[in-house]
Amino acid sequence: MTETNIPLAKVAIVTGAGQGIGKAVATHLAEDGYAVVIADIRENVARQAADELAARGYRVAIAQTDVSDPQSCSRMVESAVLAFGRVDALVNSAGISKPGPSLDVTPADWQRMMNIQLNGTFYCCQAAGRQMVQQGGGGCIVNITSVTAQAAFPQRASYCTAKAGVDMLTKVLAIEWAQYKIRVNAVGPSHTETDMTRTLAAQGLYDIATVSKRIPMGRLASVDDIANGVSFLCSEKAGFITGQALYIDGGYLAYGYF
Numbered sequence: 001m002t003e004t005n006i007p008l009a010k011v012a013i014v015t016g017a018g019q020g021i022g023k024a025v026a027t028h029l030a031e032d033g034y035a036v037v038i039a040d041i042r043e044n045v046a047r048q049a050a051d052e053l054a055a056r057g058y059r060v061a062i063a064q065t066d067v068s069d070p071q072s073c074s075r076m077v078e079s080a081v082l083a084f085g086r087v088d089a090l091v092n093s094a095g096i097s098k099p100g101p102s103l104d105v106t107p108a109d110w111q112r113m114m115n116i117q118l119n120g121t122f123y124c125c126q127a128a129g130r131q132m133v134q135q136g137g138g139g140c141i142v143n144i145t146s147v148t149a150q151a152a153f154p155q156r157a158s159y160c161t162a163k164a165g166v167d168m169l170t171k172v173l174a175i176e177w178a179q180y181k182i183r184v185n186a187v188g189p190s191h192t193e194t195d196m197t198r199t200l201a202a203q204g205l206y207d208i209a210t211v212s213k214r215i216p217m218g219r220l221a222s223v224d225d226i227a228n229g230v231s232f233l234c235s236e237k238a239g240f241i242t243g244q245a246l247y248i249d250g251g252y253l254a255y256g257y258f
Helices: 020-031 043-055 070-084 107-135 157-180 195-202 208-214 223-233
Strands: 011-015 035-040 060-064 089-092 139-144 182-189 245-248
Touching: 011 020, 011 070, 011 107, 020 035, 020 043, 020 089, 020 223, 035 043, 035 070, 043 060, 060 070, 070 107, 089 107, 107 139, 107 157, 107 182, 139 157, 139 223, 157 182, 182 223, 223 245
Parallel strands: 011 035, 011 089, 035 060, 089 139, 139 182, 182 245
Antiparallel strands: none
């Protein structure tokens, strides 16, 4: 943990925050005044992201976390409480992607996807939710889902299924935990320009130009586009919003013309 003279307001945990969308979310929440816990399975990546925020004067801590392990998720929340005293927000951004023909998906591959994308989201929600209930005062949770929760993509059976599950999990927890003033929402990105996207494009496995033409606004989302949506849902401006999925997709889901 790095201490600064910035007055401590609220505390946010962001999973998968070592890079990509999660890192952008952590940065935006820090800018919004949150003390941020960078949770990632890769401790070195988490520490690098945390050092960058600390260098800008923000309060930040890290938690090496395997979201597929319920005990690891509980330790993540305990680390946040130890570092900053409470948990006010959780953003579930940890995830993986492994496209492939459905005929070839192994039980191990299927289960790994569910363990990280769906089970991991639940385990983190449960651990953070327990802390929020115990400390009182409510809180907010944002689950990163995907347009694939609503639109089927070929060769992504496990991914689409898991993300659809995250959408419904968001609704169930929202109505169940509203009595505790815990808001639960989701943000669903469309195709987003990340390091992984650029790597796939460089390998010839992803055509950014073709995908951009499919999006009415004519480009991929930036990680800041997604983080802005999360920032809004974690703010008081979204104080009466719960159980919703905000799709940040440049019109992708609305577009049905060919």
